[in-house]
Amino acid sequence: MKEKLARPAGDLEQVMDAYGNMLFRLCIVMLGNSADAEDALQETMFKYYRKAPAFTDEEHKKAWLLTVVGNQCKDMLRFRAKHPLAEDTDIYEYKSGDNENSGILDALMALPEKFRLVLILYYVEEYPVKDIARMVGKTPSAVKMRLQKGRKLLEEVYRKEYL
Amino acid sequence: MERNRLKEEIENIKMPLAMQERILENCRTAEVNEKENIFMAKNTAADTNRKNAKNRTGKKWPRIATVAAAVALCLGLGGITVMAGSDKLEGFFADVTRWDGAVVGTTYEQATEEITVNAAVSGDCLVVDAVLLKAEEAPYAYIEGFGVQKYHIADAKGDVVAEGISSETVAITDGKVSVALSLDELESGNYTLIITEFVGTAKADQDLPIKGYWECKFEL
Numbered sequence: 001m002k003e004k005l006a007r008p009a010g011d012l013e014q015v016m017d018a019y020g021n022m023l024f025r026l027c028i029v030m031l032g033n034s035a036d037a038e039d040a041l042q043e044t045m046f047k048y049y050r051k052a053p054a055f056t057d058e059e060h061k062k063a064w065l066l067t068v069v070g071n072q073c074k075d076m077l078r079f080r081a082k083h084p085l086a087e088d089t090d091i092y093e094y095k096s097g098d099n100e101n102s103g104i105l106d107a108l109m110a111l112p113e114k115f116r117l118v119l120i121l122y123y124v125e126e127y128p129v130k131d132i133a134r135m136v137g138k139t140p141s142a143v144k145m146r147l148q149k150g151r152k153l154l155e156e157v158y159r160k161e162y163l
Numbered sequence: 164m165e166r167n168r169l170k171e172e173i174e175n176i177k178m179p180l181a182m183q184e185r186i187l188e189n190c191r192t193a194e195v196n197e198k199e200n201i202f203m204a205k206n207t208a209a210d211t212n213r214k215n216a217k218n219r220t221g222k223k224w225p226r227i228a229t230v231a232a233a234v235a236l237c238l239g240l241g242g243i244t245v246m247a248g249s250d251k252l253e254g255f256f257a258d259v260t261r262w263d264g265a266v267v268g269t270t271y272e273q274a275t276e277e278i279t280v281n282a283a284v285s286g287d288c289l290v291v292d293a294v295l296l297k298a299e300e301a302p303y304a305y306i307e308g309f310g311v312q313k314y315h316i317a318d319a320k321g322d323v324v325a326e327g328i329s330s331e332t333v334a335i336t337d338g339k340v341s342v343a344l345s346l347d348e349l350e351s352g353n354y355t356l357i358i359t360e361f362v363g364t365a366k367a368d369q370d371l372p373i374k375g376y377w378e379c380k381f382e383l
Binding site: 012013016020021024025028029034038041042045046049050078082091094095096102104105108119120123124137138139142145146 | 166168169170172173174175176177178179182183185186187189190191193194197262312322323324325326332348364370
């Protein structure tokens, strides 16, 4: 019987403040609709509350959260492949700042999810290839190949549609 | 390519505050439920201990009866083990429970010996041929579509080089199915396909994950 709760009070709020936006960004870009993004994020927070290990530092915690949310999104995509939604959410609804549509987000959303995940972890979260490999459960050479293909595809889509 | 632009645009995506609050509220509810469950479980365990202690007092078996009971139990258990060991492992249904204990689905576990799997490369795909050995029995008799749900591919050193999310399901014909998996990321070499979960689908029914362990070697 597990008698001790895993996290101290107020910890969830701190995690949400520190990493909520980062996790939401990954979810919405991976899943393409806000309801699924919220579900994936909710499950990740439950897992954090119930199953998170003792972290050595903040970087460890961040990497753990990104790994869990990435896997959660993959599960959700697997479910959605068999139970598709009528329409996706417009990602620009959640964008703050200047609302000029450069098209790069649309181009990113047009890529298969396996490319989106590594591109975000590499270009947005700025993780090195070996860390991304650990997070997505691949070898570094497979991640490099995905990055290479993803970059090429992103460039092709972007040039074709927006330049 | 405007890499900085990509980073900038993605970093401008913000989670709505209402959503943030909803998620935290659900976590708090889960926390309260968990505390209540632990409290109830502790009370139940304490009650059971008290009852057992009460039942034990005043009962002293004669030594000979204890020895006889132990011998009978050993003989009985030995017989059961022999009977169980002589048969093959069979699959069974298991409930999928959510964090709050609610049953949200069903899986079919330990199906390794009920499905045989072969894999062969065809073009840039790996064709997985599965034969359902108990096609006339549940759950296979009720399944219309069948697909590979979770798999990974290991190279000759045992490193995982690809893992799969396959959403394709195909119709079962005479207890046999062929599912194609993409191999677009692999270089030539010897590989092992490891499948840990199939999925069975039926019209108007929830998908049934069928779990087990299947290995096939192939060369690319």
